[in-house]
Amino acid sequence: MKKKNFLFVLVPVLLLGAILYNCSNSKSTGNFSDAASKVYVAPGTHDEFYAFMSGGFSGQVSVYGLPSGRLFKVISVFSQNPETGYGYSEETKPMLNTSFGFVPWDDAHHPVLSKTNGEQDGKWLFINGNNTPRVARVDLKSFETAEIIEIPNSGGNHGSPFVTENTEYVVASTRFSVPVPQKDVPISSYKENFKGTISYIKVDKNSGDMNLAFQIVVPGFNYDLSHSGKGPSHDWSFFTSYNSEQANTLLEVNASQNDKDFLAAVNWKLAEKYVAEGKAKKMNAEYCDNNYDENTHKATTKKLNDVLVLNPKDCPGMIYYIPIPKSPHGVDVDPSGEYIVGGGKLAAVIPVHSFSKMLKAIENKDFIGEIDGIPILKYESVVAGEVQNPGLGPLHTEFDGNGYAYTSAFLSSEIVKWKLGTWEVVDRIPTYYSIGHLMIPGGDSRKPWGKYVVALNKITKDRYLPTGPEITQSAQLIDISGDKMKLLLDFPTVGEPHYAQAIPAELLEKNSKKFYELEKNKNPYAVHGEKEARVTRNGNEVHVYLSTTRSHFKPDNIEGIKVGDKVYFHITNLEQDWDIPHGFTIKGLTNAEMLVMPGQTKSVLWTPLKEGIYPFYCTDFCSALHQEMQGYVRVSSAGSNTKLLFN
Amino acid sequence: MKKLFLITAVSILLFGACGENKSGADEETAKKEKMAKIFGLTVFELDNGIGPIKEKLNLGPIDSKMVETGKKLFDVKCAQCHKLDERYTGPAQRDLIKRRSPEYIMNMILNPVEMVAKHPEAKKMFAQYPTQMTFQNVTQDDARMMLEYFRSLVK
Numbered sequence: 001m002k003k004k005n006f007l008f009v010l011v012p013v014l015l016l017g018a019i020l021y022n023c024s025n026s027k028s029t030g031n032f033s034d035a036a037s038k039v040y041v042a043p044g045t046h047d048e049f050y051a052f053m054s055g056g057f058s059g060q061v062s063v064y065g066l067p068s069g070r071l072f073k074v075i076s077v078f079s080q081n082p083e084t085g086y087g088y089s090e091e092t093k094p095m096l097n098t099s100f101g102f103v104p105w106d107d108a109h110h111p112v113l114s115k116t117n118g119e120q121d122g123k124w125l126f127i128n129g130n131n132t133p134r135v136a137r138v139d140l141k142s143f144e145t146a147e148i149i150e151i152p153n154s155g156g157n158h159g160s161p162f163v164t165e166n167t168e169y170v171v172a173s174t175r176f177s178v179p180v181p182q183k184d185v186p187i188s189s190y191k192e193n194f195k196g197t198i199s200y201i202k203v204d205k206n207s208g209d210m211n212l213a214f215q216i217v218v219p220g221f222n223y224d225l226s227h228s229g230k231g232p233s234h235d236w237s238f239f240t241s242y243n244s245e246q247a248n249t250l251l252e253v254n255a256s257q258n259d260k261d262f263l264a265a266v267n268w269k270l271a272e273k274y275v276a277e278g279k280a281k282k283m284n285a286e287y288c289d290n291n292y293d294e295n296t297h298k299a300t301t302k303k304l305n306d307v308l309v310l311n312p313k314d315c316p317g318m319i320y321y322i323p324i325p326k327s328p329h330g331v332d333v334d335p336s337g338e339y340i341v342g343g344g345k346l347a348a349v350i351p352v353h354s355f356s357k358m359l360k361a362i363e364n365k366d367f368i369g370e371i372d373g374i375p376i377l378k379y380e381s382v383v384a385g386e387v388q389n390p391g392l393g394p395l396h397t398e399f400d401g402n403g404y405a406y407t408s409a410f411l412s413s414e415i416v417k418w419k420l421g422t423w424e425v426v427d428r429i430p431t432y433y434s435i436g437h438l439m440i441p442g443g444d445s446r447k448p449w450g451k452y453v454v455a456l457n458k459i460t461k462d463r464y465l466p467t468g469p470e471i472t473q474s475a476q477l478i479d480i481s482g483d484k485m486k487l488l489l490d491f492p493t494v495g496e497p498h499y500a501q502a503i504p505a506e507l508l509e510k511n512s513k514k515f516y517e518l519e520k521n522k523n524p525y526a527v528h529g530e531k532e533a534r535v536t537r538n539g540n541e542v543h544v545y546l547s548t549t550r551s552h553f554k555p556d557n558i559e560g561i562k563v564g565d566k567v568y569f570h571i572t573n574l575e576q577d578w579d580i581p582h583g584f585t586i587k588g589l590t591n592a593e594m595l596v597m598p599g600q601t602k603s604v605l606w607t608p609l610k611e612g613i614y615p616f617y618c619t620d621f622c623s624a625l626h627q628e629m630q631g632y633v634r635v636s637s638a639g640s641n642t643k644l645l646f647n
Numbered sequence: 648m649k650k651l652f653l654i655t656a657v658s659i660l661l662f663g664a665c666g667e668n669k670s671g672a673d674e675e676t677a678k679k680e681k682m683a684k685i686f687g688l689t690v691f692e693l694d695n696g697i698g699p700i701k702e703k704l705n706l707g708p709i710d711s712k713m714v715e716t717g718k719k720l721f722d723v724k725c726a727q728c729h730k731l732d733e734r735y736t737g738p739a740q741r742d743l744i745k746r747r748s749p750e751y752i753m754n755m756i757l758n759p760v761e762m763v764a765k766h767p768e769a770k771k772m773f774a775q776y777p778t779q780m781t782f783q784n785v786t787q788d789d790a791r792m793m794l795e796y797f798r799s800l801v802k
Contacts, residue, residue: 517784518723529723549727550736550778574727577781624777 035488038479041068046509049441049502051454052111052125053475055079056496059106061127061138066441066452066502067477069491077136077145078106078129080592086145088592090568090603091523092292094299098150099286103132109158109498114167114203118230118337118446122507124208126161126170133157135170135201137208139294141513146292149210152285152307153180153197153217159239163203164228165446169268170210172199173223173239180217181283190248194220197309198239200268210289214275214308216319218264219372220246222255225330225396228268230446231337233355235269238340242327256346260323260379263331263342265358267318274315280308295522297601313373320362321371323379324351330396330437334405334420335446339384341397343407350394350407352423354384385423391416395436398443400450400480406443408435408455415455415478417485429485431476433459440480441502449504453478453485456497463490473497514578516599523601525570530554535646542567544646548582548596549574550623553616556631560644563608563637569594569616572601583619586633593619608635686767696747696754696769697761699787704749709798717796724783725793731800737776744797752797756790757782 041047047065055062059079063072080087080096087096087104096102106129114124124146125138133154139146151157155176162171177194179185185193195217202213221241229236244261247254274280285307292299312319326346333340340353360366361381369376387394391409394416399405404426407416413434417427437456441449455476463474472492479486518528525545527533533547533554542565547554561567571584575598584594586606594602608614618629636642676690683693691701721729728736743752747768755762755769759780762769773779785793 515784530727531722547727552736554727575781576724576784580781623779 032488035479035486039067039069039477039489041065041070046505048505049449049452050505050508051439051441051500051502052113053456053493053500054108054111054127054496054498055494056109056473056498057107058495059108059129060495061108061111061125062494063143064491064493065505066454067488069475069477069489071494073143074494075138075143075145077127077138078103078108078134078148080104082592083595085592085594085602085604088604089594090605091296091298091601094301095145095148095290095292097288097290097301098132098134099152099288099303100132105131106134107131108136108495110161111499111501112161112163112170112444113501113503114208115163115445116166118165118335120442120445120447120501120503120507121167122503122511124167124203125501126163128157128160128172130156130158130175133172133174135161135172135210137203137210139208140508141511142294143512144292146208146294147210147290149201149212149289150287151199151201151212152287153182153195153215153283153309154178154199159198159223159226161201162226162228162237164237164268165230165234167203167205169213169228170201170203171226171228171237171239172201173197173226173241173264175222175224177220177222181285187248190220191246194246194248196220196223196241198223198237198264198266200271209291212287212289212304212307214271214280214310216266216271216310216312216315218312218319218374219244221262222251223264224328227331227333227340227444229333229337229355230335233333233337233340235267236355237266237268238331238333239264239266240324240328240331240342242329242345256327258326260325261328262321262376263324263328263340263353264374265320265322270318271310271315274310274318275308279314280310282306283309294516295520297516297521297523297526311373317362319374320358321374321376322353322358322382323368323376325349332397332399332405332444335399335401335448337446339420341405341407343394343396345393345395345410347394350387350390350397350418351379352384352387352420353382357384358382385421387416387418387423387425389425390418391428396438398438398440398453399448400440400443400453401448402450406438406440406453406480408438410434410436410458413457415453415485417480427483427485429478429487431455431457432463432474432490433457433461437499439500439502441504444501449502451479451481452488452502453480454500454502456493456500458496460492464492475500514598515576515580516597518574518576518599521572521599521601523570523572525568525572525603526601527570527572527574529574535560535644537644540565542644544569546571546584547574548572548584548618548629550580550582551618551625551629553584553618553629553631555646558631558646559634559636560642561608561633561635562640562642563611563635565608567606567608567633568603569606570601570603571596573598575599580622581620582622582629584616585619586616587614595620608633611635611637682767686765688765692766694748695750696752696758697766698754698758700750700753700757702750704753706749706798710795711799713792713795714799717792717794717799720785720789720793721796724785724789728778728780734776736778737780738772740797741800744801749794749798752794753787753790755780756785756793757787 049066076086133151154174155178158175159173243255330343393411
């Protein structure tokens with residue numbers, strides 16, 4: 001009787017507690033039982049999409065599978081990686097050369113896949129380096145960085161590297177305006193001396209090789225993001241800007257004064273024509289173009305000294321400003337190429353501009369003014385509609401290809417789904433927390449694959465097990481296949497997942513390289529077979545031509561190295577099959593590990609400072625006899641007579 | 648039961664291989680057929696390996712040009728694991744042509760992973776040399792050149 005009474009009280013208390021707990025809990029609740037099956041990729045089976053997530057301040061790109069959220073690879077782009085030797089090996093050090101010298105890091109924000117006819121073609125992935133302005137190109141056969149080009153006359157390459165419809169160009173617009181060319185001036189002379197630039201980098205359609213074709217000098221605002229047109233708007237690119245106030249201090253207040261800032265619409269086809277007609281001026285500018293050659297397995301730096309610059313005053317019809325409410329951030333073009341969506345950080349609506357109305361307004365000279373030769377179009381003449389109540393702080397928009405747009409709202413932490421044409425909001429879903437970009441596979445292209453949207457959140461807080469003050473970053477996978485968006489999965493990311501792009505796995509996986517052909521290895525220090533393995537000395541410079549195969553090095557006993565020698569180990573992996581890398585390190589190496597793929601050569605510099613015996617070994621578990629894969633180097637005193645010997 | 652059968656079968660094979668072949672050709676064929684069946688192979692595969700070479704080759708006299716090419720290929724693609732006269736990562740190769748049929752040699756070069764997984768002889772070698780031989784990205788023509796090189800090693 002007593003027991004029964006107790007239960008009688010306990011059950012309602014527990015129920016009430018559960019209800020209260022749910023109400024007070026900020027986390028999403030609900031039934032995830034069918035979500036699990038939607039993200040479950042059975043062992044041994046593959047994901048449907050490759051997702052390339054920017055590493056933000058990690059400087060790298062990480063490759064994930066969707067819908068599982070499994071991490072496959074971190075591609076070294078702007079940051080040295082001691083795990084592979086990227087930026088440490090003699091072959092890859094030139095990749096990080098800039099006009100400021102060797103820069104071992106950058107802030108990588110926007111991965112953008114190459115496109116043909118506005119659709120993803122699976123050839124390359126571009127990503128911008130914000131801090132020391134650069135654009136990198138990643139090869140999607142090797143999943144390695146193939147090229148990094150520096151952007152001169154730029155203070156920070158944020159509005160980049162969005163591509164035109166056939167990847168004719170990659171664009172780059174400067175976030176921080178600076179004197180162009182650089183000079184020593186008072187910061188307070190901002191309005192007089194500081195300029196922005198918009199750059200067009202030509203991409204060779206076969207090799208992918210990038211060349212800075214021309215730059216357009218524009219008023220000194222902060223140019224933020226961009227997207228190029230498609231279909232009818234093929235010839236145009238659109239760039240948002242803020243700080244039309246041209247403030248140079250306390251921008252959070254001083255750059256938020258004007259009711260509207262500007263979207264720059266650039267007719268790049270016309271710009272191309274002006275360049276061909278000789279309207280561009282050649283200007284001195286120092287910058288580097290670094291290319292990695294897959295046959296020599298070696299990067300080289302090309303130093304460049306000038307750039308072609310167009311001034312809008314000399315180029316009528318090339319560029320227009322379109323007003324956009326309050327400090328816009330993202331600019332996104334719908335799959336048809338007609339609608340240009342601006343996202344204003346401080347705006348109460350999302351303005352959607354019409355490309356056809358823009359052309360008409362230009363034709364009618366519907367201008368409300370002009371800045372530095374750039375006509376300003378009348379907002380009302382260009383706007384197609386405004387999305388009302390889009391959430392607070394609307395930033396970025398992607399499209400599902402079925403007539404809907406999805407906009408991230410940073411302040412209200414949600415994704416808002418709205419209909420193109422009617423501009424009505426049809427659904428919204430909270431994100432955890434403070435979403436920045438969002439990504440639908442192909443969601444910026446003419447052919448979105450729909451199905452999912454990934455929320456790329458800025459704040460993680462309580463979503464995962466805590467790991468001290470520094471916690472993981474957070475992405476969320478949301479199902480958009482039905483009328484209502486449905487949260488499926490949280491997954492942690494490497495660095496800040498600033499922006500991402502995803503592509504169906506079938507477009508890439510068939511092209512994925514398995515190894516490098518040894519016959520094609522033209523590295524000057526490569527060995528083609530063990531017979532060529534050797535050690536040579538030239539003064540105090542020693543070259544060890546080392547081969548690896550399972551499970552030995554050749555040579556594996558080296559004597560006659562002296563304290564203070566500059567010893568280069570050139571490691572060639574003679575294997576010719578998939579998934580047999582070998583790693584190399586030697587005791588006391590004040591450099592990185594070298595992870596050498598089959599058929600590849602990597603070189604690392606070692607300067608021994610003390611006499612003794614130094615073991616070296618393979619760091620990547622390669623076979624049953626991996627633990628036997630080792631060698632010794634004998635280091636003698638600087639003046640010793642120990643003969644150079646190797647086996 | 649199945650195990651016992653296998654052990655018996657393998658014993659027959661081993662003893663058969665060691666003993667003098669006094670029985671007639673028919674008996675030999677029958678034995679081979681039985682063996683092949685145990686391992687799920689054809690008699691041809693048992694003698695000549697599993698892979699793209701599916702019939703006996705017509706070899707002809709040794710071609711010195713092919714030998715030269717084969718040696719070059721061997722030095723680049725194979726020598727990191729095989730020496731001619733001593734054990735290395737893999738077995739010594741000078742007498743290879745005496746130990747294996749020409750077709751077996753080519754199939755082992757062209758299809759080593761499946762060979763080690765399925766062929767009783769290749770399995771035995773894997774137990775002695777515990778590093779999986781890999782396909783070294785060679786063509787069938789390349790393998791033929793290397794075969795010529797192996798033929799030239801034994802007079």
